[in-house]
Amino acid sequence: MNVPPKSEFEDINKYYSTLFHEMIHSTGHQSRLERAGITETTHFGSKTYSKEELIAELGASMLCGITGIDNTTIDNSASYIHSWLQVLKGDKRLIIQASQQAQKAVQHILEGSHK
Incomplete structure (x- = not known):
């Protein structure tokens, strides 16, 4: 994680x-x-890459809410999420699946839960 x-x-x-x-990304490791x-080789802009970015940003937004991080970051997050949704347009279940995976990642970070 870098x-x-x-x-x-600045803030x-x-x-x-x-x-x-980045912490949310780290929860995707095979362990x-x-x-x-x-876990798979992906390329920038691919559906798999885009979905992972969406998961990471949703999870980061959840952690910001839990920890009370200032909402000034929310505008940037919303814009970032919107850009990945454009790549993934047409998948009607995507936001639900990504949100569920983001929630699992947050739970893993907060509780150390396993697969």
């Missing part, structure tokens, strides 16, 4: 939002929740 040092962020809320996004977007 996140620039706190000192490189501490943006640092934590970025950290949470954790084993999500295809992490």
Whole structure:
């Protein structure tokens, strides 16, 4: 997981939002929740890559809400989520599935739950 040092962020809320996004990605490892977007080879812009980005951003938004991170990061998150939804347009169940996977990732982080 690579996140620039706190000192490189203008706002501490943006640092934590970025950290949470990367933490959600880390839960996809095969030893954790084993999500295809992490365990399989993917390419930028592919459906699998886009879905993983959506999961990470939804999960990061959930963690921001839980921890009380300032809502100024929400506008950026909403824009980011919207861009990935455009790539994944047409999959009617996508947002439900991505939200469920994001919730599992958040739960894994908060409770250390397993598969």
